[in-house]
Amino acid sequence: MQALESFIHFALNWYWVPLLILYIGLIGAILIENRNPTKTIAWILVIIFIPFIGLILYYFFGQKFVKVQKIKKINRQQALRLQYQWKRLEPTMESFIRDIHAEIGDLSRVFRLMKNERLSSPTLDNGVRLLINGEEKFEYLKNDLSHARHSIHMEYYIFEVDNIGREILELLEQKANEGVAVRLIVDSFGSPDLVKYMRKNKDTKILFQPFLPVTFTSLANSNYRNHRKVTVIDASIGYIGGINISDRYINADDSTDKVYWRDTSVRIEGMSINMLQIGFWNSWNQTDGEPFLLEQGYLKVIQDEEERKKGKASVGFVASDPASVGPFNMEALLIAIGEANTKIQLCTPYYIPGEELERALIIAAAAGVEVELMIPEKSDSNLVHFASFSYLKPLLERGVKVYLYKKGFLHAKTVNVDNKLAFIGTVNLDIRSFYINYEIAAVISDAQLCGQLGNQFEEDKLYSHHFTLNEWKKRSRWKRGLDSLCRLLAPLL
Structure with a gap:
């Protein structure tokens, strides 16, 4: 009994010693990481001025992404796999950038950044359609999905199991049963209901992968989210923008109590879709999904000059992730x-x-x-x-x-x-x-x-x-x- 009382007395009077060591060690670790100075100072302030809770917040949300090195390795490997094609396309890309410069002047330097950093090959003669809000996007999207013949690739931050979500899922299931390769990636943090729904749906032919699955041991990874909203159909049609798969993006005429959502997406046709497809391929290879080869019909091959011209738009894509060498x-x-x-x-x-x-x-x-x-x-x-x-x-x-x-x-x-x-x-x-x-x-x-x-x-x-x-x-x-x-x-x- 006396020993227990002595231990309690020691703990009550000297608890601050191990806590101080923990704080000094943690702050030292943050400084050694050489983060952005503003972010470093912000985390140190949180840890110091919000005792205990600050430590918990940093543990779950402040640590550097534990998979960053793995993602960097994947990015390097996939860049190497594309290196030959990139070099082969070098003269064509330079020609395209000169054409773009003739149209928009030095704003074309954005396309040169994409080329030099191997983010995206600049492409000409794409067709583009501006889509305002979900009521426009979903009508086009459902029609394009219903006409898919080879493949459907979707990558979304939020995919709700609501009215529009179920409509899209039914279409995906139908196309998968017809033999279309349907792959769906959703962010685990943003789409928990769909993750649960797909786990229960054991008979589905949809190839489904949750991105960065969130468990208690990997809760810190939830700070890093796949925020993309992308669809690629038959390597010919692409969608990109801010509109997730959710009823909230549809502004019905008879809706009086619902918040009006103003959003924008774009529907794209043309050779640029190959770049969007490669981006999806890169994301898929960061999941546990079975790999697929781009050469298996997933890249658009132009048979003649007339087929190449879908419009007058020059299009490229800028993608980034926690392992990118720059923002x-x-x-x-x-x-x-x-x-x-x-x-x-x-x-x-x-x-x-x-x-x-x-x-x-x-x-x-x-x-x-x-x-x-x-x-x-x-x-x-x-x-x-x-x-x-x-x-x-x-x-x-x-x-x-x-x-x-x-x-x-x-x-x-x-x-x-x-x-x-x-x-x-x-x-x-x-x-x-x-x-x-x-x-x-x-x-x-x-x-x-x-x-x-x-x-x-x-x-x-x-x-x-x-x-x-x-x-x-x-x-x-x-x-x-x-x-x-x-x-x-x-x-x-």
């Missing part, structure tokens, strides 16, 4: 912003830009480019919402126009530069999308599509409030204080 989506945006001459229009649901993007937008505005940023008036995340407002003041002070979308929730992730170059994809203008998530964006040079995107931005402005610097200054002190507090956590969001 490629941000780098592509920085190039485009730096080459803008007249106007930049940006839509994002989450604006936590980091210093590089913030400074690029400020410089563009100061140099006489009209820069317009649209974000939701109300977000689905209060923490992100307040953090976003802390980043608006420097923009407003330097002439960037900010619009708060009021009609519903703005979920579109688009950038339109000079009505000559468009980014449409899954990438939010935040640190998570640039550095942490698996993301992808289509980069499109097409006068008609860019004009439509510009017109849509003007229409969205009719449902938005032009937020001024004076209004920002009139916000209450507690709100501005909350903005600043949430900003401290911004690198971790």
